[in-house]
Structures are given as C-alpha cells and as structure tokens.
Amino acid sequence: MLIFTTAAELRTYAEQARAAGRRLGLVPTMGALHEGHLQLVRAAAQYCDEVIASVFVNPTQFNNPDDLRLYPRLPEQDAAALVPAGCTALFMPSVAEVYPQPAILRFDFGPLERVMEGAHRPGHFNGVATVVSKLFHLARPHAAYFGQKDFQQVAIVRQLITDLSFDLELVVFPTVREADGLAMSSRNARLSPAARAVAPLLYQVLQQAAAQVRLGVLPAEVQQQALAILAQVPEFTPEYLEVADAQSLQPITSYDAGRPVVLCVAAHLGGVRLIDNVVVA
Known part of the structure; x- marks a missing residue:
C-alpha cells in the first residue's frame, strides 16, 4: 500500500492509474477506522483495481472545538487495518496541504441541510462538501463509497455529485452495528x-x-x-x-x-x- 501526504502525489497516482485503464475507488474517512469503514474498503477492492482511502480529520466540518480536539487520531493503526482490507493507496494529508488558504467558496444545499445535522451543526455540510469536492478532484475516482450511518451526509454528497456533474458512481452501504445494535462509530x-x-x-x-x-x-x-x-x-x-x-x-x-x-x-x-x-x- 502506497502512502501519500501531498495532493500532488495523489493526483499523479490517480492520473497514471486512469491512463492505464484502471478503475479507481475512493473511501473518504476521518480515521479511527472500524468495521464500517473496512467494509467499504473491501467492497471497493472487489469492484475496483485501485482503492484509495483518505484519512483526514477535516476541521471545517466541526462547529465544536472540543469535538475536533478530542476526535480519535490513530494513523498507524488505521494504516495497518487498511492493508488486509485491500487498500492500495492511503492519503493522509495535513490541514495545510488540504487548505493552503481558507476556502472562500460556500455551499448551500437548501432544505436538505436546514434540518437535523445541518440545523444543529451550522456550517457542517459546507465543510463536508468542500473536502469531498477536493478529494473527488484529486483522486478522480470512478466510484466513491460511503456508509448509510451518516444518512444526511449521503444525501448531501449525492446532491453535490449531481449539481457539479462529478463523473462518478456513489455507492452506499448499510450501517454496520455492534452485536448489541449500536451503530459503529x-x-x-x-x-x-x-x-x-x-x-x-x-x-x-x-x-x-x-x-x-x-x-x-x-x-x-x-x-x-x-x-x-x-x-x-x-x-x-x-x-x-x-x-x-x-x-x-x-x-x-x-x-x-x-x-x-x-x-x-x-x-x-x-x-x-x-x-x-x-x-x-
């Protein structure tokens, strides 16, 4: 498994893979991986020649500083878990690499984001849409894999793909649960x-x-x-x-x-x- 920390490395890898006729799958994550994430990676590996997983705790989608500070960060453990799942490239950038300067563009998803998560976490989906757009541009996937646990996020990403004409397939997998029913998170x-x-x-x-x-x-x-x-x-x-x-x-x-x-x-x-x-x- 290759590990990239810069946008230029990921872009070059994706362009070369596409030029060679390889099918690319992308699994965006914020790390601290669990079985739900790994299910997405394994699914991507089954249908794609190259599987790119991103591990990036995206600060622009947090509206609670404590939540951002306390979010689990386990880069070595994540990398070790991704290899047997079939990941071929891991993108682990710094905040400065993803946001060399603050983004000025603002997304507005209308009624889709004025309820539930959007209503209680102002600016959350603007941050999600910004980082997902960046990942789509850099990784140029044929398919992107998301979990249903973040139901509203999936709806936002689907709208993003439609409105900005991203040429990729959105693949959504059911929520993975612990034996007692708790959604893995x-x-x-x-x-x-x-x-x-x-x-x-x-x-x-x-x-x-x-x-x-x-x-x-x-x-x-x-x-x-x-x-x-x-x-x-x-x-x-x-x-x-x-x-x-x-x-x-x-x-x-x-x-x-x-x-x-x-x-x-x-x-x-x-x-x-x-x-x-x-x-x-």
Whole structure:
C-alpha cells in the first residue's frame, strides 16, 4: 500500500492509474477506522483495481472545538487495518496541504441541510462538501463509497455529485452495528464503560419507532413517544429525533404510499454525540 501526504502525489497516482485503464475507488474517512469503514474498503477492492482511502480529520466540518480536539487520531493503526482490507493507496494529508488558504467558496444545499445535522451543526455540510469536492478532484475516482450511518451526509454528497456533474458512481452501504445494535462509530471509543452499556438504547428506540411507522401511527406521535423513552434515561440528552421523507429529508405529518421514511436521531451520551437512523420502506 502506497502512502501519500501531498495532493500532488495523489493526483499523479490517480492520473497514471486512469491512463492505464484502471478503475479507481475512493473511501473518504476521518480515521479511527472500524468495521464500517473496512467494509467499504473491501467492497471497493472487489469492484475496483485501485482503492484509495483518505484519512483526514477535516476541521471545517466541526462547529465544536472540543469535538475536533478530542476526535480519535490513530494513523498507524488505521494504516495497518487498511492493508488486509485491500487498500492500495492511503492519503493522509495535513490541514495545510488540504487548505493552503481558507476556502472562500460556500455551499448551500437548501432544505436538505436546514434540518437535523445541518440545523444543529451550522456550517457542517459546507465543510463536508468542500473536502469531498477536493478529494473527488484529486483522486478522480470512478466510484466513491460511503456508509448509510451518516444518512444526511449521503444525501448531501449525492446532491453535490449531481449539481457539479462529478463523473462518478456513489455507492452506499448499510450501517454496520455492534452485536448489541449500536451503530459503529469512531466516537464510540470515547464512551465510558457505563455510557457504552446504555448506548444501544438509541437503536432500540429507532426500532420501536420504525415498528410504529409500519403500523401507521402518526409521525408526530412516533416522535413524541421515542423522545419520551430517551428522556427516561438520564444519561441521554436528545438533540433531535425526526420522522422524515427519506429523499427530501423534510419532516412529515403523514405517510404517502411508496415513499420511504427515515427515522434519524442525535443524542449526547457522556459527553459524546451519537447519531443513528433507520429507513422504513
């Protein structure tokens, strides 16, 4: 596996691979890799000749300085995990390499980003779109691989690809979970043993809410009951729980036949912010 730290190195590698007729897959990450990330790398390795993984804790998508400071950084461990998964090139740039000067361009994804994560983390998706655009330009992938755990982020990236005419395929894989249902996340490593023990409740609440959606319980009631369950657990501080249209991400007040629904939740647990979602077809 090659390791690049500069944009010029990655660009040269990608251009040479494309010129040789190789299919390139890109797996963008912020590191502290877990099985969810490695699933994406293995999938890319199955369908692509070259697999580029990026490990970059992107400061422009953090609106909480403490979250940025405490985000796990395990570069050696990440590199060791990527090799057997099939990664052929690892891009690990510095902040100065990615942002030689502050970006002036600002992205606005309209209603897609005015709800949920976008509403509670101002500027977050501008940072996501900026760094993803840079990676697409540098790595020139034929396919980019993302996980469904960041459901709204996937919707934003899909819109980015459409609006800027990036010539690549977006491949999305289901959320990978621990045995007790907790969605795998790099932030899970920051949970204390006590917090980790109650963390699976988040997914359990989503499952119960999904069952109610299937029974036709009105969205407002589904939301109210789910938040009430979380409120009974003092360790949790819910930020939002939305019953939304799975395509537009807008909150719904009723159900339309054939329109998938997504249940999205964010909550703080022991100083760690967790998110999860469940799609109801």
